[in-house]
Amino acid sequence: xxxxxxxxxxxxxxxxxxxxxxxxxxxxxxxxxxxxxxxxxxxxxxxxxxxxxxxxxxxxxxxxxxxxxxxxxxxxxxxxxxxxxxxxxxxxxxxxxxxxxxxxxxxxxxxxxxxxxxxxxxxxxxxxxxxxxxxxxxxxxxxxxxxxxxxxxxxxxxxxxxxxxxxxxxxxxxxxxxxxxxxxxxxxxxxxxxxxxxxxxxxxxxxxxxxxxxxxxxxxxxxxxxxxxxxxxxxxxxxxxxxxxxxxxxxxxxxxxxxxxxxxxxxxxxxxxxxxxxxxxxxxxxxxxxxxxxxxxx
Amino acid sequence: xxxxxxxxxxxxxxxxxxxxxxxxxxxxxxxxxxxxxxxxxxxxxxxxxxxxxxxxxxxxxxxxxxxxxxxxxxxxxxxxxxxxxxxxxxxxxxxxxxxxxxxxxxxxxxxxxxxxxxxxxxxxxxxxxxxxxxxxxxxxxxxxxxxxxxxxxxxxxxxxxxxxxxxxxxxxxxxxxxxxxxxxxxxxxxxxxxxxxxxxxxxxxxxxxxxxxxxxxxxxxxxxxxxxxxxxxxxxxxxxxxxxxxxxxxxxxxxxxxxxxxxxxxxxxxxxxxxxxxxxxxxxxxxxxxxxxxxxxxxxxxxxxxxxxxxxxxxxxxxxxxxxxxxxxxxxxx
Numbered sequence: 001x002x003x004x005x006x007x008x009x010x011x012x013x014x015x016x017x018x019x020x021x022x023x024x025x026x027x028x029x030x031x032x033x034x035x036x037x038x039x040x041x042x043x044x045x046x047x048x049x050x051x052x053x054x055x056x057x058x059x060x061x062x063x064x065x066x067x068x069x070x071x072x073x074x075x076x077x078x079x080x081x082x083x084x085x086x087x088x089x090x091x092x093x094x095x096x097x098x099x100x101x102x103x104x105x106x107x108x109x110x111x112x113x114x115x116x117x118x119x120x121x122x123x124x125x126x127x128x129x130x131x132x133x134x135x136x137x138x139x140x141x142x143x144x145x146x147x148x149x150x151x152x153x154x155x156x157x158x159x160x161x162x163x164x165x166x167x168x169x170x171x172x173x174x175x176x177x178x179x180x181x182x183x184x185x186x187x188x189x190x191x192x193x194x195x196x197x198x199x200x201x202x203x204x205x206x207x208x209x210x211x212x213x214x215x216x217x218x219x220x221x222x223x224x225x226x227x228x229x230x231x232x233x234x235x236x237x238x239x240x241x242x243x244x245x246x247x248x249x250x251x252x253x254x255x256x257x258x259x260x261x262x263x264x265x266x267x268x269x270x271x272x273x274x275x276x277x278x279x280x281x282x283x284x285x286x287x288x289x290x291x292x293x294x295x296x297x298x
Numbered sequence: 299x300x301x302x303x304x305x306x307x308x309x310x311x312x313x314x315x316x317x318x319x320x321x322x323x324x325x326x327x328x329x330x331x332x333x334x335x336x337x338x339x340x341x342x343x344x345x346x347x348x349x350x351x352x353x354x355x356x357x358x359x360x361x362x363x364x365x366x367x368x369x370x371x372x373x374x375x376x377x378x379x380x381x382x383x384x385x386x387x388x389x390x391x392x393x394x395x396x397x398x399x400x401x402x403x404x405x406x407x408x409x410x411x412x413x414x415x416x417x418x419x420x421x422x423x424x425x426x427x428x429x430x431x432x433x434x435x436x437x438x439x440x441x442x443x444x445x446x447x448x449x450x451x452x453x454x455x456x457x458x459x460x461x462x463x464x465x466x467x468x469x470x471x472x473x474x475x476x477x478x479x480x481x482x483x484x485x486x487x488x489x490x491x492x493x494x495x496x497x498x499x500x501x502x503x504x505x506x507x508x509x510x511x512x513x514x515x516x517x518x519x520x521x522x523x524x525x526x527x528x529x530x531x532x533x534x535x536x537x538x539x540x541x542x543x544x545x546x547x548x549x550x551x552x553x554x555x556x557x558x559x560x561x562x563x564x565x566x567x568x569x570x571x572x573x574x575x576x577x578x579x580x581x582x583x584x585x586x587x588x589x590x591x592x593x594x595x596x597x598x599x600x601x602x603x604x605x606x607x608x609x610x611x612x613x614x615x616x617x618x619x620x621x622x623x624x625x626x627x628x629x630x631x632x
Contacts, residue, residue, distance in 0.1 A: 017438055017513075017514065017517070018435050018438050018439055021431060021434055021435040021438070021517065022435055131312060131313070131316065132316050134313070135313045135316040135317050135320070136316075136317070136320065138313070138567055138612065138616065139317055139320075139567060139608075139609060139612060140567040140568065140570045140571040140574075140608060140612065141567075141571060142571035142572075142574060142575070143570065143571055143574060143589075143605060143608050144320075144324075146574070146589065146590070146593070147321065147324050147325065147601070147605050148324050150593040150601060151324060151325060227441060230441050231441065231442075231443070231571075231575055234441075234443050234575065234578070235574075235575070235578060235590050236590070236594065237593070247441075250441075250443065250444060250447065251443075253447075254447050254450075254579070257447065257450060257451060257454075257455060257462070258455060258462075260451075260455055260456070262451055262455075265444070265447045265448070265451065266448070268444075269440075269441060269444035269447070269448070272441050272444065273436075273439050273440060273441070273444075276439045277436075277439050280439070
């Protein structure tokens with residue numbers, strides 16, 4: 001339909017935009033970008049894995065007086081219930097990463113095979129499925145996720161599912177468009193002429209060629225899922241308290257904003273931003289490494 | 299032109315139908331029975347039955363689907379289970395607030411985008427350009443609600459310059475409501491204090507949403523202006539001795555506008571998602587806040603109405619943008 005310039009990974013993906021911006025900015029030194037992204041990422045992954053060992057206090061039990069400002073012992077202060085903000089900052093990475101990874105896996109698990117099969121089949125099926133996917137794609141993703149999350153109710157799997165639905169079309173579009181060009185390549189025709197079955201062609205000749213971009217979309221998608229999850233839990237549709245969750249903490253902190261308790265809202269936001277930036281930079285670096293000919297220069 | 303508009307509208311119909319079907323599926327077939335949600339899990343079965351009958355939920359699913367499409371066509375979204383008022387009436391009352399916010403946010407985003415993007419392109423590779431690019435990367439990674447809270451903290455709590463929530467101060471509502479857009483109504487009523495109060499309340503929410511969206515515009519304007527700056531007509535204009543300002547704004551920017559308009563249309567869905575978050579952050583009484591509040595009350599007809607309304611809004615705007623685009627750029631044809 002509309003022209004989508006050179007964007008390969010769906011123009012609604014925020015991580016693709018952030019990443020591309022970084023790549024343009026860094027120019028030849030985009031290796032630095034990938035490296036910074038990787039460091040940020042590993043930091044959060046390590047934080048999530050070793051949360052029980054790193055966090056100074058329990059994230060769900062009072063560890064001091066309520067609403068302490070940042071100070072020695074509570075470097076990010078405490079919440080209205082006396083929870084340590086720094087501990088919740090660390091533990092929050094668990095929820096964020098867990099839901100993002102599950103949501104991304106579900107979306108990929110549905111979107112990629114659909115894209116492969118439909119792209120390969122072509123014809124009327126292709127038109128119909130693409131139209132359905134495009135309709136979902138043009139609808140505001142967050143609002144769709146809100147509707148599904150509201151109906152399914154809280155829970156890790158339910159939230160992941162509602163986020164996943166939003167991103168299925170992204171995978172579908174990327175894969176389908178690649179498959180429809182690859183399937184007319186000479187080597188695919190060659191395979192067909194020597195009598196390869198359709199499934200063999202898809203599995204052996206097409207899939208390996210679309211896999212690199214799939215990896216890029218996966219890591220970009222995680223960043224977007226982190227953002228959507230934060231939005232949902234900010235609206236009260238995420239994991240019920242007291243489970244540490246950045247979006248929920250932000251909403252809670254806002255209630256105490258008028259008392260100038262800035263530490264409750266500044267730090268969870270920074271966590272979301274850093275994680276999103278990390279994934280975006282890393283994904284863009286991967287893209288350059290895996291698909292060197294696709295990138296938009298300048 | 300006429301046939302183009304007609305084709306464009308006809309093409310939108312299946313899209314809208316698909317989205318309505320998906321919404322139906324999400325709201326009716328997914329677990330989370332609206333009757334149980336309304337009455338609570340301990341409701342006696344006969345009451346549940348009666349309620350299901352009243353809401354038409356005991357009919358076959360295909361009949362329910364037909365009823366659903368039929369009532370949407372008639373603009374009938376049912377009656378709110380929470381207030382007892384028809385949903386369409388509530389939506390119409392909330393819509394101007396959302397519209398006012400999105401118009402102001404879009405204006406701010408486009409303004410920042412054109413200004414920063416054009417200058418960035420003109421100073422390609424120099425400090426201003428790099429500043430524009432860093433801006434667009436970082437601002438884009440801000441969660442809308444977090445950025446809104448930060449502005450509330452700085453301009454509301456620390457500096458006391460601006461109100462942090464709501465659409466107007468008490469008793470500062472236009473006397474006569476014509477459009478529901480307070481800015482326009484207060485001007486029509488010649489109520490200047492009301493206008494000032496309205497604008498005061500509008501600043502933070504629309505800046506929040508506008509700035510986050512603007513990062514895309516900065517990027518798009520920049521790359522389009524770079525393209526047109528290197529084109530033949532710019533070279534020709536310069537050769538004729540046109541002033542630099544005229545070259546930038548009249549020749550380069552004007553020719554870069556058509557793709558920017560397309561992007562505005564594509565970004566609209568994103569803007570609406572952001573609007574929901576912004577409205578909740580600033581207690582802005584629009585459809586986004588309405589949707590989120592009614593979710594907590596499990597007000598099923600209201601939830602469905604709000605989501606269908608958003609879907610229609612996106613569809614209409616995308617049609618309008620395409621028509622505007624065809625009108626601006628005669629080369630656009632199906």
